[in-house]
Amino acid sequence: MGAKEKYERRRTRYFRLYEKYNKAINTISNLRLLVFIAGLALTIFLMVIKYYIIMVAIFIVFLFAFVYLMISHDKLFKARLYSSMFVKINEDAIKRLNGEWDSFIDNGKDFLDQNHQYAYDLDIFGERSLFQWISVANTYLGREALRGLLSGNRKDVVRIKMRQEAIKELAGKLAWRQRFSAEGLVVSENMKEPEKLISWANEQNEFYKSSWLAIVVKILPLSTILSLTLAFVTSKVPYYVPSFLVLIQYFLLKYKNRERHEVFKTSDKFSKDIAVYNKMLKHFEKKDFEAELIKEIRNKMTGKTGKPAYEQVNRLSKIIDSISNRHAPFYLIFNILTLWDYRNMIILEKWKEDSGRYLKEWLEGLGMIEALSSLAIIRHDNPAWVMPEIKEKQRNEFEASRMGHPLIVTNRVCNNLDFNSPTKVLLITGSNMSGKSTLLRTAGINLVLAYAGAPVCAEVFRASIMDIHSCMRVSDDLGKSISSFYAELLRIKAILREAKEGKKVFFLLDEIFKGTNSRDRHTGARVLIDELSKTNSIGMVSTHDFELCDLEQSSPKIKNYHFEEYYKDNKIYFDYRLRKGVSTTRNAIYLMRMAGIDIDESLI
Known part of the structure; x- marks a missing residue:
């Protein structure tokens, strides 16, 4: 039985129980009122006709009946509450499978930190984030524990394997997990x-x-x-x-x-x-x-x-x-x-x-x-996803087969990545919207899941312990009078410093040095990529600058990969498939025209 069918059956069962308890509560409420009125009337009547012994007996009987009904009402009320919680839990589980989880209230936006080494760039917290997708943590310390696992605070091979073992076991205990979650749903402020x-x-x-x-x-x-x-x-x-x-x-x-x-x-x-x-x-x-x-x-x-x-x-x-x-x-x-x-x-x-x-x-x-x-949900809902092999190695390792983005449910495209020796840098080229940034995020977010101990969206996934660093969404910091370009420089400086210090870094750089002229951008990017390729770190750099692709000729540590688009019926299409080599296409002019910008052919 598939995960969705399990959830639908459980939702139906608990909804029926909810209706059953609701009817029983209404019945007992009416009975309680009837017992109260009848008991009071009989007691007064017997007192008036001076049948005191019978009056006392009747009063005691009706009192016990009233108390019994009150206790039963309380039990049924609690049972109804739990039934409604189970209905919600299973409805949320179905939404998660259908890709409708962006409506979940807790998205972890209070954990957003633009200065984190990767969380902001990889959508770990906030709207449509990894946290929003999987979190069933209701208590403060539960949310903090999940934040810690997703923020890379606990990267130790032994502990990762222990978490994998725990997640596998919890994944198979659906009823237990849902009851545990239901107990926590009544948390107060x-x-x-x-x-x-x-x-x-x-x-x-x-x-x-x-x-x-x-x-x-x-x-x-x-x-x-x-x-x-x-x-x-x-x-x-x-x-x-x-x-x-x-x-x-x-x-x-x-x-x-x-x-x-x-x-x-x-x-x-x-x-x-x-x-x-x-x-x-x-x-x-x-x-x-x-x-x-x-x-x-x-x-x-x-x-x-x-x-x-x-x-x-x-x-x-x-x-x-x-x-x-x-x-x-x-x-x-x-x-x-x-x-x-x-x-x-x-x-x-x-x-x-x-x-x-x-x-x-x-x-x-x-x-x-x-x-x-929370992480066990991934294992339960996606049995085809693999538990990654995480090792502590002298040389950084990253290999993935048919790896896709876990948050993309419909139209997910999977690709292979392999940093086989001596490769250190994958240079990704391609036109706008072709999938370069998504590939970087796919690698990063799966690595985050792997270090947390969770399954990853891939058929094969092997990696060594590395510190993930990204430079993708950099913006101005008006409070500190820092421009986006300078903020990007600071981020890259931190990555380069750690790499040169011998730390094992997995870097993800998207369209670096966007905020300067093309000549300086080419020069800066070329020097940076060359410097990173000489360290013990590995990673990916996406770029529109085809001039950088000749770096592959000067260093066996740098490999070119690209995405392509194709046109049909005067429309642009992307297959999001990663290919070896350099991109030979561009689509900026086409997209500008689609946006209503009239460009003279003679200028192209």
């Missing part, structure tokens, strides 16, 4: 930036960790309640004794009350987030995995405390539930009698001491699973 929660979990208050305070909080309320009971039941305990004890407890509650109030207010704010994290952790830790990386993440969650992370977060959730009872009626009286605020603070501080320092690590682990689950 706080979860999008959990630093405050993590900071709060690490705050320590020594006063509430005092052993003497714990003893007082246990013994004093017991003494107060016992003396009150004895004072009411017998005359052996004078009333001033419990009154005095209550007064002591009242003033105890006044002590540091504002401080406790701030802590409790913060805990209320994070209650929903903690409940969601708890569900995500439980769903993750309850599942058995074989991949070493996923086992490593889970072991980090349990190794330092000896207990599953979800159990510890669940304990925190229960503490916060207890704290939230402060908003209940008559809590003030209950609090004065039991010192419940002190009890909550003591157990909260105990939790922070035992587990608070590990919360960040647990949430980062969840974030990495979200990132890997």
